[in-house]
Amino acid sequence: MEIIGEAINRILQYKYSDITINNAKKIIGTRNRIAHEYDSISDEVIWTIILKNSPT
Template identity: 55%
Template sequence: MQEEIKVWLEDIEKAIAEINDFLPSSGTYTEFEKDIKTKRAVERNIEIIGEAMSRILRVDPNISISNSRKIVDTRNRIIHGYDSVSDEVLWLIITRYLPILEKEIRKIK
C-alpha cells in the first residue's frame, strides 16, 4: 500500500475518533440534536473523512472499503448542500456507518 494512502487512512481514523469523543456522554440522539457545536464538529469530521476517501480513490479506485463512493458523496452533500443535511442523517452515519468504516480501515492497514 502506498504511503500516502496510509496517511489518509490515518486521517479517517482520527476523524472517527474525534467524532466519538464529541458525542454526548448519554449517547442519545436527543442530546446530540440539541448540541449545535457537536453537530458542526461532526459535520467537519465527515467532510475530512470524505476528502481523504476521495484522495484514496484517485490513487486506488479498487480499495476494499464498502460505500467509498457514498462517503465522498456525503462529503459533497455537506459542503454544497449544507441545508439539506438533517440531524437524523448525521446520527445514522455516526451510529451505523462509521463503526463499519473503522473496522474496514483497521483490516486493510
C-alpha cells in the same frame, strides 16, 4: 465526515493506489452533500449515519 470523505476521494484518485474501500462512492457523495448542500441535510441524518456505521 467531510475530512474522511475528502481523504477517501484523494486515495481513490491517487494513480498508484490499489486500495479498495467499501462504499467509497457513498461516502464521497455524503461528503459532497455535507460540504455543498449543507442547508438540505438534517442533523438527524448525520447522526443516523454515525450510529449505523461506527464500530461498537
